[in-house]
Amino acid sequence: MTVTVRFAPSPTGRLHAGNIRTALINYLFALKSGGTLILRLDDTDRERSTAEFARGIEEDLVWLGIHWSKLVRQSDRFALYDAAVEKLKKAGRLYPAYETPEELELKRKRQLARGKPPVYDRAALNLSDDDKAKLETGGRKPHWRFLLEPRDVVWDDLVRGTQHVDAASLSDPVLVRADGTYLYTLPSVVDDIDLGVTHVIRGEDHVTNTAAQIQLFEALDSAPPVFGHHNLLVGADGQALSKRDRSLAIEGMRAEGLEPLAVASYAATIGTSDPVAPHASLDELAALFDFAKQSRAPARFDPHDLHLLNAKLLHGLPYASVAERLSEMDVAGGEAFWEAVRGNLAVLSDNRTWWRVVAGPLTPVIQDADLCRKAAELLPPEPWDAETWSAWSGAVKAATGAKGKALFQPLRLALTGEEHGPELKHLLPLIGRERALARLEGKMA
RNA sequence: GCCCCCUUCGUCUAAUGGUCAGGACGUCAGGUUUUCAACCUGAAAACAGGAGUUCGAUCCUCCUAGGGGGCGCCA
Numbered sequence: 101m102t103v104t105v106r107f108a109p110s111p112t113g114r115l116h117a118g119n120i121r122t123a124l125i126n127y128l129f130a131l132k133s134g135g136t137l138i139l140r141l142d143d144t145d146r147e148r149s150t151a152e153f154a155r156g157i158e159e160d161l162v163w164l165g166i167h168w169s170k171l172v173r174q175s176d177r178f179a180l181y182d183a184a185v186e187k188l189k190k191a192g193r194l195y196p197a198y199e200t201p202e203e204l205e206l207k208r209k210r211q212l213a214r215g216k217p218p219v220y221d222r223a224a225l226n227l228s229d230d231d232k233a234k235l236e237t238g239g240r241k242p243h244w245r246f247l248l249e250p251r252d253v254v255w256d257d258l259v260r261g262t263q264h265v266d267a268a269s270l271s272d273p274v275l276v277r278a279d280g281t282y283l284y285t286l287p288s289v290v291d292d293i294d295l296g297v298t299h300v301i302r303g304e305d306h307v308t309n310t311a312a313q314i315q316l317f318e319a320l321d322s323a324p325p326v327f328g329h330h331n332l333l334v335g336a337d338g339q340a341l342s343k344r345d346r347s348l349a350i351e352g353m354r355a356e357g358l359e360p361l362a363v364a365s366y367a368a369t370i371g372t373s374d375p376v377a378p379h380a381s382l383d384e385l386a387a388l389f390d391f392a393k394q395s396r397a398p399a400r401f402d403p404h405d406l407h408l409l410n411a412k413l414l415h416g417l418p419y420a421s422v423a424e425r426l427s428e429m430d431v432a433g434g435e436a437f438w439e440a441v442r443g444n445l446a447v448l449s450d451n452r453t454w455w456r457v458v459a460g461p462l463t464p465v466i467q468d469a470d471l472c473r474k475a476a477e478l479l480p481p482e483p484w485d486a487e488t489w490s491a492w493s494g495a496v497k498a499a500t501g502a503k504g505k506a507l508f509q510p511l512r513l514a515l516t517g518e519e520h521g522p523e524l525k526h527l528l529p530l531i532g533r534e535r536a537l538a539r540l541e542g543k544m545a
Numbered sequence: 546g547c548c549c550c551c552u553u554c555g556u557c558u559a560a561u562g563g564u565c566a567g568g569a570c571g572u573c574a575g576g577u578u579u580u581c582a583a584c585c586u587g588a589a590a591a592c593a594g595g596a597g598u599u600c601g602a603u604c605c606u607c608c609u610a611g612g613g614g615g616c617g618c619c620a
Contacts, residue, residue: 142620197618200618201617204618208616212547215546215547218546218547218617219616260550275618284619305613306615307614308614308615308616331551332614369557370557371558374557376557376558376570377570395551395557396551398551400557405570493579505579508580521582524580
């Protein structure tokens with residue numbers, strides 16, 4: 101069986117940490133099993149869906165390195181859903197109901213007040229044809245509910261094991277609104293059938309839905325796919341995520357200059373038994389992927405840890421993999437420069453700081469003028485190499501008596517303008533004699 | 546209110562009816578024959594609480610607490 105999975109966001113907003121995790125899990129599973137990923141835009145809610153958001157979602161996925169082999173929009177597929185509705189009506193599984201949203205809300209409140217679960221009471225099933233006619237002449241239009249069979253629905257969940265949901269404790273889901281538009285449930289199932297989806301992998305907020313959906317698959321004469329419900333994310337404080345949190349939007353991560361692979365590595369390894377560590381490619385992450393490694397407890401998404409992972413990823417990146425992007429940043433240092441500075445990067449754009457240190461112009465910080473003057477006099481002639489630094493700083497030490505921090509801090513400050521930074525042994529030859537001399541004299545260079 | 550799931554170092558987690566409860570990130574310390582960062586090495590650090598079963602419970606059962614999810618004409 102060829103694995104076919106789908107990622108089905110609704111274009112009512114951009115992707116966030118939770119979404120991309122679902123996307124990644126689907127994609128990595130597809131990669132590992134040689135299957136394909138379908139991107140399905142669940143845009144049946146015309147009020148809230150926009151083409152703009154749809155573009156944004158595609159952009160976010162591409163940025164992450166996720167590829168899909170097919171893209172479908174539910175808004176293009178209403179004929180399919182209409183046909184399914186006819187089939188369900190014929191089978192007696194779809195029935196009209198006439199309550200207004202307000203009436204339903206009231207019913208729910210009453211049930212809750214009596215300590216009962218707010219489940220639809222199926223009052224509409226008792227309506228006679230006369231009642232219905234009366235309601236319709238009175239101006240009411242029906243919405244349509246799927247008649248659930250009151251039985252225990254069981255499936256073997258890829259991450260949660262055997263699951264039971266008692267369909268008798270569920271409301272008959274509304275499939276079609278009074279205005280004829282579709283809710284999520286029917287299009288989702290119809291598309292999964294039509295597109296040949298073999299594995300439905302999504303967040304555990306869909307667990308209960310699954311019971312109704314399995315019955316829908318069956319009512320539509322289809323074998324249900326395999327289901328897998330991964331854990332959800334909580335914030336750094338362990339509390340539920342607020343969807344408005346900026347730091348969780350993928351476009352925000354991008355704007356902060358985080359590496360897509362850092363985001364992917366973090367998102368794909370938290371909540372699993374694999375160590376949270378940077379990985380060189382999505383293929384590498386896919387090789388690791390296993391549903392058995394997914395935890396069932398909520399996982400913490402901490403932006404701080406993501407940043408640490410980003411830095412770690414950068415520290416190990418070979419020059420070849422960033423050369424192009426460096427030149428786009430007008431950083432022309434080449435491999436020697438990259439090797440010298442990568443250990444000091446939190447985000448790739450920090451390169452610019454170190455490139456200015458190497459290529460100027462930079463205003464030096466003179467902390468110890470006497471020492472800098474002596475050091476300037478002792479500067480050896482070029483050519484310089486990796487040995488120059490220790491020879492020169494040794495000479496400065498001998499001449500001034502300064503050592504340790506008193507020696508190195510002023511030199512670092514004068515040469516780089518920064519308190520922290522890469523090893524001067526590697527930086528000095530890149531800065532060059534002319535610039536070093538000027539900076540030691542307190543001149544911008 | 547009702548239903549489902551979860552709880553091991555600060556964090557992500559591993560393992561097991563008898564273990565020195567393991568790893569990774571972070572933290573701290575040392576090293577890098579002289580600074581910071583990076584890097585290397587090492588250390589500290591956990592079985593949510595209470596009952597029960599058992600010769601013995603982190604592991605099995607129940608209760609409590611805490612967290613997450615669901616109960617939509619949202620997805």
